[in-house]
Amino acid sequence: MIFGAASRLGLSRFDETPPLERVSGASSEDLDIIIRAVYRQVLGNSYVMESERLSVLESEFKLGKLSICEFVRMLAQSDLYRSRFFTSCARYRAIELNFRHLLGRTPLGLEEMQLHSTIIDTMGFEAEIDSYVYSDEYQNIFGENCVPYIRGYRTEACGSLLQFTHFFQMVRGASNSSLKGDLAGKRPKLNSLVINSIPTPIVSPSSAGSLFYNPPLSPRTRHGVGASAEGKVFRIEVTGYKSNTVNKISRFRRSNQVYLVPFDRLSEEYKRIHKQGGVIASITPVN
Incomplete structure (x- = not known):
């Protein structure tokens, strides 16, 4: 099944x-x-x-x-x-x-x-x-x-x-x-x-297009350093970027991105993503 x-x-x-x-x-x-x-x-x-x-x-x-x-x-x-x-x-x-x-x-x-x-x-x-x-x-x-x-x-x-x-x-x-x-x-x-036993969101291919890429980062235990008093960090998956908006490549190609954002910057990042034409597919806590 x-x-x-x-x-x-x-x-x-x-x-x-x-x-x-x-x-x-x-x-x-x-x-x-x-x-x-x-x-x-x-x-x-x-x-x-x-x-x-x-x-x-x-x-x-x-x-x-x-x-x-x-x-x-x-x-x-x-x-x-x-x-x-x-x-x-x-x-x-x-x-x-x-x-x-x-x-x-x-x-x-x-x-x-x-x-x-x-x-x-x-x-x-x-x-x-x-x-x-x-x-x-x-x-x-x-x-x-x-x-x-x-x-x-x-x-x-x-x-x-x-x-x-x-x-x-x-x-x-x-x-x-x-x-x-x-x-x-x-x-x-x-x-x-696999090392950190991190599950990943499953996004419908009709809304997400290509796969999300996890950028190379330090261990997850350090992601919250300096983020806020609680050290809360969230993983934002964004789809629908027009490549010419972000990378000046082509108006037909689209790109997916992953961001790790401290809690106290979520609102600011949310506005930036939508201003650039991105669509937030998921927001999940990292630590």
Whole structure:
């Protein structure tokens, strides 16, 4: 089951699309559909040029020499995947993306992320990919002949409601890409949230557009220093900014921002945001 209506959460396409499996006697057209689905899932819905496709790997899969599981494994260990999601990304960003691409969910918590960081340090990139594909979880959910899919919004894939809220920092609908259009880019999205056990608001994609990016900050225990007598600080998520108003980029592009504001400056910040054309999506206490 899922926690809320998939249509309101921007996940209806995931919820309504049945898993793809390879069956005996599958036609060439059926296999092409599976191949495209594997590329889409493993490469995080990013665009792949014809010259970048792994033709030998595809041919071996079509000939029945590789299962879907092995196809997924070899694609994730390829130079194409490695250059996009490992060597060019921060360590914990790469791990976050591995969870999204290979298990269809976000990490359970800091301990699970640290475990995979240790695998990278001690055994290398290939072993890190194997640790997902050959895990009991992968085999029990997807097996040898099912294409992995996004499932982190379902109760069976979440260890807690905290993890459920973190999922929406990584995935916001079927058209969402792992990197393109994401304000975090190649920097970690969940690291500070996991370390501090901070849940995040879930904002409808129809009103919020892109994901919110948490700016790099000092530990949350210091956010209230000098803020007010009580040290109260609030996290304001703002959407709907016209980029040319804020950054002089384009009148068509829009940007989301996150601000940490002391209590005694909330009114002032509220006025500034609305003057610049922003829409406040949520205000939550930080400490």
